[in-house]
Amino acid sequence: MLKLSAPYRAGFAGSPGDLRDKAVLARFNGDAPAIPAGAPPLPRWRFWGAIGLWLCLIAGGGALAYLVGERAGIRSLQQGTLHRLDIYATSLRSELSRYEYLPQVVSLSPDVLDLLRKPHDSSLQLDANVYLETVNAHAQASAIYVMNENGLTLAASNWNQPGSFVDMNFSYRPYFQDALRGVPGRFYGIGTVSREPGYYFSFGIPDGLRQLGVATVKVNLDKLDAAWSHSADRVLAIDGNGVVFLSSDPGWKFRALRPLSSETLQQLAQTRQYTEAGALTPIDMREHQPLSGGAGTVVQLRAGEAPQRAGATPFGPDYLLDSRPVDGTDWKLIMLSDMKPVHALARTSALATMFALVFLTLLVMYFQQRRRIVHQRLAAREALQGAYDELEHKVELRTEALSEANQHLQTEIAERKRAEEILKNTLEDLVQTGKMAVLGQMSAGITHELNQPLAALRTLSANAVVYLERGQSDQVDLNLRTICDLTDRMGQITAQLKKFARRSAVELQSVPLADVIADSLFLLGQRIRQERIELEQAVEPRLFARCEGNRLEQVLVNLLVNAFDATAAAGASPRRVRIVARRTVEGVAVEVHDNGTGIAPEVMPRLFEPFFTTKEQGLGLGLGLAISAGIVRDFGGLLRAGDSELGGAAFIVTLRNGHRGAQGMQSTQGTQATQGALHG
Template structure:
């Protein structure tokens, strides 16, 4: 009979434990999704801003061709073959300067009249592209935008088109093809997958390579036939991504499931399973930006909370059963009341202690995990910012020399332009043409100076690749050219016949070389003819570059604290003592090392050791 009387109470306890665990799981899941949603909105803002900024850099470029008389003369049928050659050369040079994939001009019928790739065997010149949507849109509205895959070379890109008009009306269309590959590479290192779909539901940009040119919704045969006509995707298969909706949460927010299809995609984050999908339409385009946040961590946290709630409910039920048994035993055994009371107190204390220990241990573990994750992210961000700050500090030191380098061409430009105006008034066309040629040479010179500075200042991707050391040293010397000439410094550099190729990041390596050569110049400040020696040696799969100055050398104190942060021998205000620290950290990331010592013949020598790139 006692066993049958306890059965209903046991069933009630099991039901209470199940309800407690289920309720805690649902509450924990809702709270986790709310946090994940807030993080996803922030990521949407960042990715949308980066995409708009990348496209905005080139939005004005097609319209500028309407200001080039040679382009308008070509479309108007004036100038003959010579006009076409001039426009081809102009577009080729403009394409190299702008960093675009291609630039070409179509006449009013949609035929390519001139192109930047006119030298290539697969040049666009002469092709009929009137079927392209961006041509028809530019003819009708004045501008056109289109994402597609080139029909000639098969390169995906974003097309920006603008109508070219003359006195007689629309003469043709200027088209700029821009690559968004660099933006995709930057997205591949983020914490959650991101993709961009066009108005047809086709994924055109994605942080996951396997998702690109898949569809978010099924395509009917009529739509596929239309794609074959416009050749927008160059007859790609356009397989479905396999997104299955699980439920809508809010406008633009829903839960989805992505199933695995084909070989497993290698990625830094999960690409299959349940995701929180957050989408937003990009202003000025029919595209949709989508961020997918995986729910694995939310589910794990909700399960942990559910387990804790179930354990707590089980403890309460156990306590209730014990109390019930206590009352029943009091009725049956009044003589053993004191002993039973003592046993009950001991059992209750143990249950409370174990429950408290379990809760405290779980909270401590969660806090430690969270702190480690935040510390690792903060350290990684601080390291990247410190490297970029080192670059900007070097640029600040170079600013005086660069300003002097630019002031001379600017003064010459002013004089030559004024002389050209006077010679033009006199009708002296030959002298005017000569002055304009000199102006173009000066502009090219200024472009090379600013281009080197821009390449040096840009943030590095951090990916190692084969780098020619002699070329990297030349780039560093070009950046320091003004300072070297101002100091009358002699650089003794001899590149081996078999040029060493190291495995590292070119941009960060140039930052290290600029810092080492700049320190050598600082060490020889005040000398009438300073000299810097650069020497290479290769052995055991590694290359060593020695940078030697002919200054006073390193003191004992400097050698003891050479790579410590904020240690510097320079006067106050001339440095923070972070240059060698940052350089040593960069070289360690490459798998190399940086050492400093005194040369036996005088002066200091810094040895940069890097792994050689594998022979192809």
């Protein structure tokens, strides 16, 4: 029960805080001089002017914070970009330096020198081709070839391949002209024969004071493109004319950063550097300065050059452009870094500043508002005391009601436990009744099973008396042994019936399915033979289920009896029943198929309801499937029905998988004996 403490009640009388609140309230009520009586009210235009000034202050602070944040973001982005550019430049330079020495090594080869001195000797040409092919295989370059002083290729590493450079003239290439003058040649271009881009290293082959020819190595740099394409950076390499020849974006390759002059285009046409690349269209971009001033070069790409957001301008998002030269070449490496993080940082700075200003303003307004709330607290305390008194009374009434409800609930719980116990006992009796009903249905077959050996016993015993009087001891011994065998057979039949009929609790253990199936068929053996039912079995070996064997046997007997009745009702000829036991994803499954009448769609939803049956009156109570479904649920399994491939119905029992143990091995041996008695 909720009670107010004595100190809390006393606090309403005259605590220091209460006195302060009363003093403030007196000021609000006019008991203390706060504002001179003759002070004029604040004009409305001053109020809105103050609001406008406050908004301008917040907007100005946000704009200043945006500029500062943008400049700091650009500096941070540039530091990371320049570091990555150094890494890309180092990797590019490292890739080129691997092949710089190779033309000079080729120029020292005796095979190459002999060929240049005797260019029409076919054997020397073959030796030079094989040598260049071997060197290229180890160096893993695109091609290595040797030209005479007129630019005609005499030998090449691809001499025996389609598109061979042999007999091709490359005197128009700058790398040939540089090497012929005694200067190592360096050139990037698209091959006029192979149509593949590459970087060319050339070196003159001297013979005294004149040049015999030029040794050239072509290197494919596409693997750098492949490495760059997996990077999040937009990286490109341009030559001295501003033409992109390496790029992380394949669409930018062999395009210009700016429109090329007619002189440059004429020079490129003479050297055929990019003849196969097309028109060298420029990349459509524009430069502009960021809002924070000259902190870097920012470019925008027109739509189609970069991903564009919906509703954006014809130019896409901003990119920060940074570049650095590649040592030993006239190339430049350029990286475009997305400015989204910079803009996000600037917006965050602006929003944080604006929120801080708004917070300070709200803090001032809070203290102003608090003065107005003080007088309400005094009135609220008096109302609170009355509310607590009323609440105590309601709590007392509610507690009494809860006590009565709790007592009533305890009584209902006890009654429900008793009902559950009665239901459990009833279900146990119902299961046992189901067994007895099955035994009653099989009584005629069981009587026939026992009458045959009894009649044989009567005949054999009478014959034994006659043989004994005649002194034919051998015949007497044979008859007595046969009587013993028949007695054992009758004992097996009665033992199986006692086992099936006994009351058993649900104690889950690992049970071999082959044993349970064999015991079920043993009980129904007389009916199977008498009604000439074709029984098919497909039982996988070493199948164990987590269940109670006697109750699972009852389920299978119920399903088999229903299958026999269904085939008889359908008038099927022959009457076929199939038993399948197999492993499944859920565990193990036992299926009973028949070629009987099947299950109608309107019957399927009510199939497992107690006392629901499709048999004629007096032939069934409708409890077999309901009891079987309950037994399988106790095992933690599932019994379901469906259509069979034989044309009738199929009932599938799904159980958890068990493990083979000593008990299972002993049971298997017992089942083998039972099966022998059944087929005997």
